[in-house]
Amino acid sequence: MREEQIIEEILHTLGEKTSSVKLGIGDDDTALLRWGKREILFTCDCLVERIHFSLDYFTLRDIGWKAMAVNVSDIFAMGGNPRYALVSMGIPKGLIEKIGEIYEGIKEFSLNFKVEVVGGNLSLSPFLWVDVSMLGEVKRIIRRDGARPQDKIILTGPVGEARAGREILEKRLKGYPTLVKKFLRPYPRREVLQWMDKGITFNSGIDISDGLGKDLYRILKASGVGAFIYPEKIPFSKELLEFAGEKKAFSYAWGGGEDYEMILTLTSLEWERLRSLTPSPPFSCIGEIVEGKPCIDSPQGLLSPNGFDHFSYEERNNQ
């Protein structure tokens, strides 16, 4: 059973959302709640030993950092400002004495991104897992379902690096520090908020946790539109090209995931304004939103939105 099917089943079990819940399960990266006169973003995400990380190559500080980063990335992807976090942890007995190192990684991240850890929970567990829940505030929301035909599709930075980094660590290869760091310590794209502060309007957005193809497809499905992508415009870092070559770099980018870059869409006019505001932009326009069914076309024909799905992870590894 794939993740999206499971979510369908959960939706069916839990029933309709109430009027104060503006975005709920399956709608977007985070829930959006009306709270008095304000709106609140509420989200959670976890890292599980043997699924998301191995203690062979993650330090405990890296795990603390990344557990925070994946949540902050979801809040940025909604145009929100992360404020408070709870950290819930399951710890094997042998790691209890070292738990402070995980909190050092959490603290390092929190200072960088100004999010405050206000509580949490600790439990013994047969293996290590870290589940972070987070609250964010938001003035102008970026949703998945706002992409419109003729929107430019932009990427906030190079993709495919985290997947390559994971492979380098798993195979115990040497070198490629950028790729490895992208996997161990993703750096969420707060620039999105800065651009919004300068008046740029994004019609839709999502962060790339499961792969460019799959996450782009989520925007298309939610918005009821298609996309036309120019694969040669997808930005690859020098290190990724060195490691993988051009053809394999594309497959890392498209299906890899965990880059925590963002896919954003905006009108041509806003795209011109954004380029004039940022003389050396870190982002690339990789295509356009088009009318029609949610599918991804390209000069080379249709592209399958195949990305990383936690629930078909073993299948993918066996390919």
Added chain:
Amino acid sequence: MREEQIIEEILHTLGEKTSSVKLGIGDDDTALLRWGKREILFTCDCLVERIHFSLDYFTLRDIGWKAMAVNVSDIFAMGGNPRYALVSMGIPKGLIEKIGEIYEGIKEFSLNFKVEVVGGNLSLSPFLWVDVSMLGEVKRIIRRDGARPQDKIILTGPVGEARAGREILEKRLKGYPTLVKKFLRPYPRREVLQWMDKGITFNSGIDISDGLGKDLYRILKASGVGAFIYPEKIPFSKELLEFAGEKKAFSYAWGGGEDYEMILTLTSLEWERLRSLTPSPPFSCIGEIVEGKPCIDSPQGLLSPNGFDHFSYEERNNQ
């Protein structure tokens, strides 16, 4: 290392809380945040396979119910009204097809207690765990640190049952449905909110997750006061007395935990008002707050606040 020591270390790592955080890590059952003109309760708690439950005697529905209940209990203990929840889950591959049953338990609880699940996260995991985070609203907060000398100490219901229920299940004994149900499906004490709605003021409160002794001690430590307890006034259910006898019933109540009854303190005057409001009260007065150091005295001498600590669980089981 015990849980309280670990929290000390975490506090030291994470540093001072900011002014919008009115209660943070280590202060109380939940965090208390100022959000615009309102206050928000923000909490999380988890159930981990082999630590908090065994699939030998918990149904998946029970696990869903209890994962919600332990959080709602924390919010009631602050005098708050639970509103929204996120459910984060780690699932072994063999349980994926049955995940709907966990959500049925969550739904059953949610309908009973009017808390809405607005999102969450699913991951593969070598073992089953469920981590729920929850938001609550609050008008008049009940804190741990508000107990004052001469306050009456009341219990909202019989204690020790959950610990006995666990033992009955672990030893595969027959009968004792009340004890077993208290362990599998705790029913948080929403009466506290109803009493507050009728104008009763509680000076302090906490829910019993780790045992009457240990949780009472938390109130004493936070408030800088002592307690005088009459052990014979601690309410035991008929089933617990049948199962354990009077002497052992006390040790289950004092050190057992997971009852999710509440300890509350209030002035004599408020106590009289509460008794006149509720003709057949489910609660008992078990003693009084006294001036002095945080220790628990009784006609039989000092009582050790020894309760359930997740981090010394194995030690306790080996006693």
